[in-house]
Amino acid sequence: MVQPEAEELIAQIIAGDTTALSRAITLIESNNPNHFAKANTVINGCLPHANSSIRIGITGVPGVGKSSFIEVFGKHLTHQGKKVAVLTIDPSSAVSHGSILGDKTRMEKLSKDPNAYVRPSASGETLGGVARKTRETITLCEAAGFDTIIIETVGVGQSEIAVHSMVDFFLLLQITGAGDELQGIKRGIIEMADAIVITKSDGDNIPKTTLTKTELSRALHYFPPKKSGWIPTVTTCSSKTQEGIPEVEKIILNYVETTKNNGYFNRKRAEQNDYWLTETINDQLKQDFFNHPQIQNVLKETKKAVQNNETSPFAAAQLLLETYKNLRT
Amino acid sequence: MVQPEAEELIAQIIAGDTTALSRAITLIESNNPNHFAKANTVINGCLPHANSSIRIGITGVPGVGKSSFIEVFGKHLTHQGKKVAVLTIDPSSAVSHGSILGDKTRMEKLSKDPNAYVRPSASGETLGGVARKTRETITLCEAAGFDTIIIETVGVGQSEIAVHSMVDFFLLLQITGAGDELQGIKRGIIEMADAIVITKSDGDNIPKTTLTKTELSRALHYFPPKKSGWIPTVTTCSSKTQEGIPEVEKIILNYVETTKNNGYFNRKRAEQNDYWLTETINDQLKQDFFNHPQIQNVLKETKKAVQNNETSPFAAAQLLLETYKNLRT
Numbered sequence: 001m002v003q004p005e006a007e008e009l010i011a012q013i014i015a016g017d018t019t020a021l022s023r024a025i026t027l028i029e030s031n032n033p034n035h036f037a038k039a040n041t042v043i044n045g046c047l048p049h050a051n052s053s054i055r056i057g058i059t060g061v062p063g064v065g066k067s068s069f070i071e072v073f074g075k076h077l078t079h080q081g082k083k084v085a086v087l088t089i090d091p092s093s094a095v096s097h098g099s100i101l102g103d104k105t106r107m108e109k110l111s112k113d114p115n116a117y118v119r120p121s122a123s124g125e126t127l128g129g130v131a132r133k134t135r136e137t138i139t140l141c142e143a144a145g146f147d148t149i150i151i152e153t154v155g156v157g158q159s160e161i162a163v164h165s166m167v168d169f170f171l172l173l174q175i176t177g178a179g180d181e182l183q184g185i186k187r188g189i190i191e192m193a194d195a196i197v198i199t200k201s202d203g204d205n206i207p208k209t210t211l212t213k214t215e216l217s218r219a220l221h222y223f224p225p226k227k228s229g230w231i232p233t234v235t236t237c238s239s240k241t242q243e244g245i246p247e248v249e250k251i252i253l254n255y256v257e258t259t260k261n262n263g264y265f266n267r268k269r270a271e272q273n274d275y276w277l278t279e280t281i282n283d284q285l286k287q288d289f290f291n292h293p294q295i296q297n298v299l300k301e302t303k304k305a306v307q308n309n310e311t312s313p314f315a316a317a318q319l320l321l322e323t324y325k326n327l328r329t
Numbered sequence: 330m331v332q333p334e335a336e337e338l339i340a341q342i343i344a345g346d347t348t349a350l351s352r353a354i355t356l357i358e359s360n361n362p363n364h365f366a367k368a369n370t371v372i373n374g375c376l377p378h379a380n381s382s383i384r385i386g387i388t389g390v391p392g393v394g395k396s397s398f399i400e401v402f403g404k405h406l407t408h409q410g411k412k413v414a415v416l417t418i419d420p421s422s423a424v425s426h427g428s429i430l431g432d433k434t435r436m437e438k439l440s441k442d443p444n445a446y447v448r449p450s451a452s453g454e455t456l457g458g459v460a461r462k463t464r465e466t467i468t469l470c471e472a473a474g475f476d477t478i479i480i481e482t483v484g485v486g487q488s489e490i491a492v493h494s495m496v497d498f499f500l501l502l503q504i505t506g507a508g509d510e511l512q513g514i515k516r517g518i519i520e521m522a523d524a525i526v527i528t529k530s531d532g533d534n535i536p537k538t539t540l541t542k543t544e545l546s547r548a549l550h551y552f553p554p555k556k557s558g559w560i561p562t563v564t565t566c567s568s569k570t571q572e573g574i575p576e577v578e579k580i581i582l583n584y585v586e587t588t589k590n591n592g593y594f595n596r597k598r599a600e601q602n603d604y605w606l607t608e609t610i611n612d613q614l615k616q617d618f619f620n621h622p623q624i625q626n627v628l629k630e631t632k633k634a635v636q637n638n639e640t641s642p643f644a645a646a647q648l649l650l651e652t653y654k655n656l657r658t
Contacts (some may be wrong), residue, residue, distance in 0.1 A: 040644045047638040132643055139641065188517075222548065273635045273642050280646035285614040306602045309376040312468065313602050314461055315369045317609035328657055 006038050010045035016145045018117055028136050029122040043136050046143035051269070053142045054256055055149045057163040059189065060173030062154060065199045067106040068239035069173055070150060074107070076245050077148055078115035085146040086110065089134050089153045089163055090121040117146060128283055131162040135276060138166065164192045165275055168265060169252050172196045176205065176212040191223060194232055195251050201236035201244060209236045228264045230255055289324060298323055335367050339374035345474045347446055357465050358451040372465050375472035380598070382471045383585055384478045386492040388518065389502030391483060394528045396435040397568035398502060399479060403436070405574050406477055407444035414475040415439065418463050418482045418492055419450040446475060457612055460491040464605060467495065493521045494604055497594060498581050501525045505534065505541040520552060523561055524580050530565035530573060538565045557593045559584055618653060627652055 004012070004020070009027075012020030024046075027039045060066050074084045086107065110116045122133045138149050151167055153159045164170050172193040190196075196216055201209035216234045226232070233251050237244030259265040289295060302316045311319075333341070333349070338356075341349030353375075356368045389395050403413045415436065439445045451462045467478050480496055482488045493499050501522040519525075525545055530538035545563045555561070562580050566573030588594040618624060631645045640648075 040641075040647075043641050044639070044644060047641060051638060136641060136643065219551065270636055274632065276642035277632065277635060277646050280643055281618065281649060282611070282615055284646070284650050285618055286611055289610065289614055303603065303606065306606060307599055309380060310373070312369070312372050312376060312465060313605035314465065314609055315373060317606050317613070318369075320610060321613050 006041040006045065009042050010143075013042075013046055013140060013144045014049050018144065021117065021140055021144045022119070024140050025119060025137050028133050028140070039136075043139055046139050050139045050142035053138075053147045053149050054169065054252065055138060055151065055167040056252060057151045057153070057160075057167035057170040058173065059153050059160050059163065059171070060199075061175075064173045064175050065239055066152060066173055069197070069199055069237070070152060071107045071110045072239045072242055072245055073248060074110045074116055074150065075113065076242070076249065078110075078113050081115070082148050083115050083117075083146045084110070084113075084148045084150065085117040085119070085138075085141040085144075086150045086152060087119055087134055087137055087141070088121040089127075089130050089151060089159050117141065117144075127158055127162060130159075131166070132276075132280070134162075135166045160189050160192065165272055168259075168268065169194050169255055171248075171252075174198050174212070174216065175200060176208040190220075194226075194228075194230060194255055195248070196220075196232065196234045197244075197248055198234070198236045200238060200240075202238035202241045206236075212236075228255075228259050228268070229262050230258055230264075292324065292327065294327055295320065295324055335370040335374065338371050339472075342371075342375060342469060342473045343378050347473065350446065350469055350473045351448070353469050354448060354466050357462050357469070368465075372468055375468050379468045379471035382467075382476045382478050383498065383581065384467060384480065384496040385581060386480045386482070386489075386496035386499040387502065388482050388489050388492065388500070389528075390504075393502045393504050394568055395481060395502055398526070398528055398566070399481060400436045400439045401568045401571055401574055402577060403439045403445055403479065404442065405571070405578065407439075407442050410444070411477055412444050412446075412475045413439070413442075413477045413479065414446040414448070414467075414470040414473075415479045415481060416448055416463050416466055416470070417450040418456075418459050418480060418488050446470065446473075456487055456491060459488075460495070461605075461609070463491075464495050489518050489521065494601055497588075497597065498523050498584050500577075500581075503527050503541070503545065504529060505537040519549075523555075523557075523559060523584055524577070525549075525561065525563045526573075526577055527563070527565045529567060529569075531567035531570045535565075541565075557584075557588050557597070558591050559587055559593075621653065621656065623656055624649065624653055 004023070009020050009024050013024060024039075024042050027035050027042065030039070058066060058070060070086055074086060077084050107118055111118045119137065122130055125133070134151065138151075141149055149167075151163050153163045170192050172189060172195070174196050176198055198209045198212050198216070213234050213236050220232055220234065223232075235244060235247055235251065237248060239245075256265065259268070290299070298320060302311075302320060305311045306313050306316050333352070338349050338353050342353060353368075353371050356364050356371065359368070387395060387399060399415055403415060406413050436447055440447045448466065451459055454462070463480065467480075470478055478496075480492050482492045499521050501518060501524070503525050505527055527538045527541050527545070542563050542565050549561055549563065552561075564573060564576055564580065566577060568574075585594065588597070619628070627649060631640075631649060634640045635642050635645050
């Protein structure tokens with residue numbers, strides 16, 4: 001099959017063609033160097049048509065009911081005529097190869113909804129790689145007319161920071177437990193959350209989720225105020241009864257209004273652009289250094305010398321940098 | 330005055346001569362490139378005699394009574410024949426030039442104690458610069474026979490991370506307040522603490538500090554377990570009555586015993602060496618890139634293009650890295 005040219009792909013994406021969108025995302029995900037230039041052309045062509053969506057990050061530990069929530073929440077939005085794209089950042093898929101999150105059948109109804117687009121994480125990638133590709137995929141989805149972008153991740157590590165740095169609003173899903181509601185969740189993730197939504201608030205579980213809501217609201221009180229001027233909200237919902245789902249949308253719209261009015265919304269997006277520019281450069285500089293075969297040889301010896309207290313880490317670093325400089329000139 | 334040679338300095342430091350120690354620290358602090366080689370020789374000569382102390386980081390917001398605590402705690406240690414060095418990391422001194430922490434007269438008794446050595450932070454430095462110099466100063470102090478190294482910092486930012494990455498034990502001083510005890514303190518700092526000591530626990534204040542102790546202990550319960558296997562302790566003390574001061578020492582000794590037994594103590598020191606080696610290299614690579622005059626010119630234009638959605642942060646980064654490569658070959 002002849003692949004469409006970059007210009008053709010751009011035109012199709014802007015026209016809302018999801019087949020072209022999927023093709024372009026595959027192009028972005030490709031590690032074949034011959035595809036890089038075309039991928040960049042497509043992204044740059046889509047950029048002027050992007051940036052008008054709301055980007056929502058959603059996290060929570062396995063078992064919290066992320067896919068059920070996203071399915072019900074996504075359907076709630078598409079019923080109103082909104083167009084929802086669901087992307088995932090799941091670096092664990094690089095290890096397991098069978099992605100936990102990348103299973104379309106998890107969100108069966110949403111996947112079949114003409115107003116929704118569900119795309120799993122690129123697999124076999126480092127977090128840095130997945131993050132870059134996801135961020136570029138956001139641009140393409142926005143150009144294709146999706147006005148709500150949901151980025152899903154698992155609540156277990158560095159991936160939250162990556163997601164946080166590419167979304168406008170960060171939502172933490174939480175289940176009710178045995179008292180220690182914050183146990184097992186990294187402080188940093190709580191600190192990033194603009195809202196905490198307690199799931200499975202139905203039937204006999206309602207008194208417990210209501211109590212958790214009170215406890216979490218109290219715990220959030222200990223956290224410093226946010227740069228956005230936004231006070232994080234705690235709420236409950238049920239994916240089964242759909243109780244509380246419209247409230248989550250209201251919280252997000254309220255956040256967007258507040259931060260657009262105080263200028264934080266656009267400032268944050270500008271900061272995120274700067275962040276990704278700088279991060280990409282820093283990553284590449286490190287990779288070039290530490291992957292250099294001759295540096296790797298010297299580094300091994302040097303680390304041994306440092307551990308044996310024969311030289312200080314700083315003197316060792318100077319020596320390695322000197323070696324690197326001489327290798328390159 | 331003729332400056333002693335590196336070998337002479339090393340011999341004097343190892344003999345416990347604090348005048349030689351001060352001279353060597355001044356050498357480390359010097360930004361004169363002619364001093365770098367000699368400084369490295371002195372550090373490397375001291376390394377085999379270092380590493381046998383306990384390194385304690387102490388932080389807390391201004392007003393918590395850090396200097397009073399360190400004075401009383403330090404005297405408690407020197408009374409037992411221990412040798413205590415107090416260093417500070419105060420990047421604010423780079424701005425104010427009058428260092429908040431670097432004032433010897435703050436710890437008058439300890440400064441005059443023959444078993445103590447008080448040395449303020451190098452001034453006019455970036456945090457990275459102060460951190461490197463402090464870490465090298467630790468080596469010299471240890472070689473000079475100081476068995477307890479206290480690194481003091483203000484509880485207001487990045488400097489805690491630097492201190493945490495060079496000490497064995499991290500102590501957070503805290504005052505009792507109006508309910509929200511954790512307000513205003515960054516989560517990350519609490520997470521680093523191996524002990525929280527509530528100061529000014531004397532007279533009418535005792536009921537309040539006792540209550541704070543209970544509340545903080547409960548709050549710590551929400552934090553994930555530490556890699557060290559150590560459960561952070563909350564205690565109270567008074568620098569005025571000296572009540573609770575011996576308990577702080579006991580907590581630290583208990584920590585050292587626990588982590589030496591489970592292997593964490595030495596593992597952490599090895600990790601810290603690796604951290605400083607890698608950090609120094611990464612810092613230098615970034616500095617070389619971002620301080621390059623031609624890169625600075627291109628970067629300005631590129632950032633503008635990214636903010637105007639003419640190019641993506643990733644495409645822009647690739648372009649800058651390409652430019653850098655061509656500049657160097």
